[in-house]
Amino acid sequence: xxxxxxxxxxxxxxxxxxxxxxxxxxxxxxxxxxxxxxxxxxxxxxxxxxxxxxxxxxxxxxxxxxxxxxxxxxxxxxxxxxxxxxxxxxxxxxxxxxxxxxxxxxxxxxxxxxxxxxxxxxxxxxxxxxxxxxxxxxxxxxxxxxxxxxxxxxxxxxxxxxxxxxxxxxxxxxxxxxxxxxxxxxxxxxxxxxxxxxxxxxxxxxxxxxxxxxxxxxxxxxxxxxxxxxxxxxxxxxxxxxxxxxxxxxxxxxxxxxxxxxxxxxxxxxxxxxxxxxxxxxxxxxxxxxxxxxxxxxxxxxxxxxxxxxxxxxxxxxxxxxxxxxxxxxxxxxxxxxxxxxxxxxxxxxxxxxxxxxxxxxxxxxxxxxxxxxxxxxxxxxxxxxxxxxxxxxxxxxxxxxxxxxxxxxxxxxxxxxxxxxxxxxxxxxxxxxxxxxxxxxxxxxxxxxxxxxx
Numbered sequence: 001x002x003x004x005x006x007x008x009x010x011x012x013x014x015x016x017x018x019x020x021x022x023x024x025x026x027x028x029x030x031x032x033x034x035x036x037x038x039x040x041x042x043x044x045x046x047x048x049x050x051x052x053x054x055x056x057x058x059x060x061x062x063x064x065x066x067x068x069x070x071x072x073x074x075x076x077x078x079x080x081x082x083x084x085x086x087x088x089x090x091x092x093x094x095x096x097x098x099x100x101x102x103x104x105x106x107x108x109x110x111x112x113x114x115x116x117x118x119x120x121x122x123x124x125x126x127x128x129x130x131x132x133x134x135x136x137x138x139x140x141x142x143x144x145x146x147x148x149x150x151x152x153x154x155x156x157x158x159x160x161x162x163x164x165x166x167x168x169x170x171x172x173x174x175x176x177x178x179x180x181x182x183x184x185x186x187x188x189x190x191x192x193x194x195x196x197x198x199x200x201x202x203x204x205x206x207x208x209x210x211x212x213x214x215x216x217x218x219x220x221x222x223x224x225x226x227x228x229x230x231x232x233x234x235x236x237x238x239x240x241x242x243x244x245x246x247x248x249x250x251x252x253x254x255x256x257x258x259x260x261x262x263x264x265x266x267x268x269x270x271x272x273x274x275x276x277x278x279x280x281x282x283x284x285x286x287x288x289x290x291x292x293x294x295x296x297x298x299x300x301x302x303x304x305x306x307x308x309x310x311x312x313x314x315x316x317x318x319x320x321x322x323x324x325x326x327x328x329x330x331x332x333x334x335x336x337x338x339x340x341x342x343x344x345x346x347x348x349x350x351x352x353x354x355x356x357x358x359x360x361x362x363x364x365x366x367x368x369x370x371x372x373x374x375x376x377x378x379x380x381x382x383x384x385x386x387x388x389x390x391x392x393x394x395x396x397x398x399x400x401x402x403x404x405x406x407x408x409x410x411x412x413x414x415x416x417x418x419x420x421x422x423x424x425x426x427x428x429x430x431x432x433x434x435x436x437x438x439x440x441x442x443x444x445x446x447x448x449x450x451x452x453x454x455x
Contacts, residue, residue, distance in 0.1 A: 013100050013144045014044055024058045027065060045069075046141060047134065101142045109143050161206050165192040182213075219266050223273075226255045234417045239390045241417030243298035246281075246291045250306035253277050290412070293319060297409040299385040299394045316376070323372045323404045372404060379405055 014029035015037060027046055030037045043054040045064060052064055100106070117124060126132055127145060136143060168174050168191070175191065182190075193209045196202045230248045234241050256274040258267040281288040292315045295301040304312050379402050385394055391413065399406035 022058050024061050165194040235420040240413040242415040243294040245417050247301045247306050294412040297412050298391045
């Protein structure tokens with residue numbers, strides 16, 4: 001948080017909106033970051049950096065200039081003459097003095113400031129001095145001062161490099177392991193260089209040697225980046241995750257295909273990870289079929305693009321079988337409500353007479369299967385939902401169009417794809433029982449765990 005605050009502080013510049021035409025705005029502006037004004041209720045005087053309340057009028061701004069900075073005000077008025085009365089000229093000056101410096105110029109001035117501190121042996125805190133800042137702003141009011149953190153952060157980075165190099169130089173085992181890993185990732189087996197205050201160029205050498213070792217680490221990071229995304233996706237409890245397991249596995253294997261720019265170490269790493277991923281679920285047919293069924297019921301993956309045609313057919317057959325069971329259960333539930341036997345008419349007896357010859361049972365079953373196949377066919381023709389959309393919202397709107405598939409989706413999509421959520425619940429239970437109330441009854445623990453994870 002402190003680092004972010006320092007970064008934000010160093011990026012702030014004073015900005016005066018072009019639509020403010022009054023001449024007084026030559027001397028005032030708002031703090032902004034990357035062209036966006038942070039606070040429009042406080043205006044900053046450019047000479048002393050004092051904040052003043054701003055309520056759409058400039059009377060208090062003029063009063064502050066005349067009472068607190070009469071010399072600067074009179075000098076500026078004398079130098080510019082009629083410019084303070086002409087909005088067009090004022091607009092020109094406002095734009096000229098409040099626009100940020102080009103990055104190249106900003107960097108050049110900062111470099112000169114660094115040289116000044118080094119050659120004249122000044123403390124870094126000089127950049128915080130009000131008098132020094134006023135002096136530099138008189139030379140170039142558009143210059144954005146670096147904070148002390150800008151320079152001390154670089155010093156901390158070098159200190160960390162020193163500590164790392166020192167640790168390796170003290171341990172023969174660590175040095176041996178470093179050399180072994182360097183050969184593995186095809187980096188020149190050079191020892192890390194430490195910074196020495198009495199040796200010229202040692203700071204440059206330590207930074208340069210560290211950068212030489214950086215490329216292999218960056219390559220490994222790029223290989224692992226998709227896995228970070230995948231684990232974050234599967235760890236959520238805001239939407240179904242079990243349906244994404246096999247599609248993510250398929251995508252990760254594709255991401256691990258070696259390319260011509262990979263080093264031999266990176267290629268070997270990709271091959272081993274891909275081989276491990278591809279071996280998952282091969283001998284677990286029940287789990288494999290469950291995951292594919294869940295993927296089919298998710299409108300993001302319902303076309304099963306991660307499967308070959310043969311396996312797609314097997315999944316469709318399984319789903320059709322389960323949908324048939326659901327339909328039969330629905331019919332049996334309706335059949336449980338039997339009419340009163342006393343209300344039967346003569347036509348009922350006639351129906352019994354012809355039953356078995358002109359029965360509709362067989363044709364009704366066939367029609368039911370055809371209806372389910374049609375429902376599946378229509379569902380498969382649905383446009384694929386974007387991967388970052390919540391499939392539960394889609395089913396909430398579309399369950400009436402696919403009633404049988406919707407019932408099956410309720411069964412499968414409620415299964416979590418990982419045990420992360422369960423582990424969080426157990427962590428909550430442990431926190432409640434062990435740290436907060438060690439004498440709670442079991443039913444109270446259950447209630448507290450439920451409230452903790454659902455409020």
